[in-house]
Amino acid sequence: MTHAGSDRAPRSDGTDEDDGDHRAGFCALVGLPNVGKSTLLNALVGARLSIVTPKAQTTRKRLRGIYSDERGQIVFIDTPGLLRPRYALQAGMREEAEEAIRDPDTDVLVYVVDCGFPRSLEAARDFDPPSTAEAILCLNKIDRAEPAEVEAWAAEFGEAGWSAVVRTRADEGTGVEELRDEVLERLPESPPLYPPDELSTATLRELAAEAVREACFELLEEEVPYSVAVQVEEFREDEEPLYIGATLHVERTSQKGIVIGESGRMIREIGSRARPRIEDLVGRQVYLDIWVKVLDNWKKRPGALARLGLPKPREEKSR
Numbered sequence: 001m002t003h004a005g006s007d008r009a010p011r012s013d014g015t016d017e018d019d020g021d022h023r024a025g026f027c028a029l030v031g032l033p034n035v036g037k038s039t040l041l042n043a044l045v046g047a048r049l050s051i052v053t054p055k056a057q058t059t060r061k062r063l064r065g066i067y068s069d070e071r072g073q074i075v076f077i078d079t080p081g082l083l084r085p086r087y088a089l090q091a092g093m094r095e096e097a098e099e100a101i102r103d104p105d106t107d108v109l110v111y112v113v114d115c116g117f118p119r120s121l122e123a124a125r126d127f128d129p130p131s132t133a134e135a136i137l138c139l140n141k142i143d144r145a146e147p148a149e150v151e152a153w154a155a156e157f158g159e160a161g162w163s164a165v166v167r168t169r170a171d172e173g174t175g176v177e178e179l180r181d182e183v184l185e186r187l188p189e190s191p192p193l194y195p196p197d198e199l200s201t202a203t204l205r206e207l208a209a210e211a212v213r214e215a216c217f218e219l220l221e222e223e224v225p226y227s228v229a230v231q232v233e234e235f236r237e238d239e240e241p242l243y244i245g246a247t248l249h250v251e252r253t254s255q256k257g258i259v260i261g262e263s264g265r266m267i268r269e270i271g272s273r274a275r276p277r278i279e280d281l282v283g284r285q286v287y288l289d290i291w292v293k294v295l296d297n298w299k300k301r302p303g304a305l306a307r308l309g310l311p312k313p314r315e316e317k318s319r
Helices: 037-045 088-102 118-126 147-158 176-184 204-219 253-260 262-282 302-307
Strands: 023-030 063-068 072-078 106-114 134-140 164-167 229-236 242-250 286-294
Touching: 023 037, 023 088, 037 063, 037 072, 037 106, 037 176, 072 176, 088 106, 088 302, 106 118, 106 176, 134 147, 134 176, 147 164, 164 176, 204 229, 204 242, 204 262, 242 253, 242 262, 253 262, 253 286, 262 286
Parallel strands: 023 072, 023 106, 106 134, 134 164, 242 286
Antiparallel strands: 063 072, 229 242
C-alpha cells in the first residue's frame, strides 16, 4: 500500500489506451457521524483500513480505499461525519467531508444513514447532492429497524430522486456486494486509476498511526481518546523487525497520566492492541515504540493541527 497522490491519478501503466468496458472512478461515503461509513468502507474494500469503534466522530480526515476486479476499479473515500463543529478540529473535519461532496472528481456519492438513528434519516431527506455526481442512498444497520420500516423508507427515498437505494448491514457484509455493483455501473469508462493490487492511497506510516489511534479509542474511556493525536515519527523499513516510533499527543498533563497508566500498564496495552494490526498491514514483524507528550489544547489551535497533519478550518488555510 503505497501513496499514490491525493488527486485523480494517471493510468498505472502511463498509457491512454481505451480499456473497453472497464470502469473506474471515485465514490465518497458521506453522512452524519457514527452511521457506519468506516465499517462500510472496510467491507467494500475487503481490508481493515478505517478506524471502527462504537464511539462517534472517530474519522478525522478523508481516507481512500481501493477495490479492483476485472470489471473496474472503485476508489472509495471515507469522510468525517457531517457534524456541527464546536472547535477548530471539528470545523476542519466538517470541511473535509464537504470538500469530498463538492469535489468535481467525485463520480458517485453514497449517503449513509443508520436505520436506528432517526436524525440521520431526516438529514438524508434534507441532503442536496451536487449535480456533478450520482447519489445513492445507503440504508445501513438495517437490523436496528423493523423490516417493514426499512421497506417503507426504501420506497420513500426511491421516489425522491436518488439514483439507487441499497439496504446494508456493513458489519456482517449484508448488501455490500449490491452497493459495490450499484456504484461500479455508475462510474465512467476508464482504465484503472491505481495499480490493481493497491488497497489504499494512504502510506503505511499513516495507516500505522490510525491503528494506534484505534487502540486508544478501544481502551481509553470517556473523552480521553478524542484528545489523542498520533504521529509516527520513525518508520525504519530497513530494520528487522520493522521499527515504528509513535508519539501520542494529548491536551493536558492529567490525560498523559491516564494514557500511560499505572506503571505504564495502559501504554503497553495500547501497543499490544495496535501491533498485530500493523503487522497485518505491513506483512512483517513490528517493534512499536510509543511515547506520550502534552500539546496544550491542540484540537483548538489551527497551528497545532497543521503540525499534526490534521484538517483545520478553511479560513486558516488561506492565511
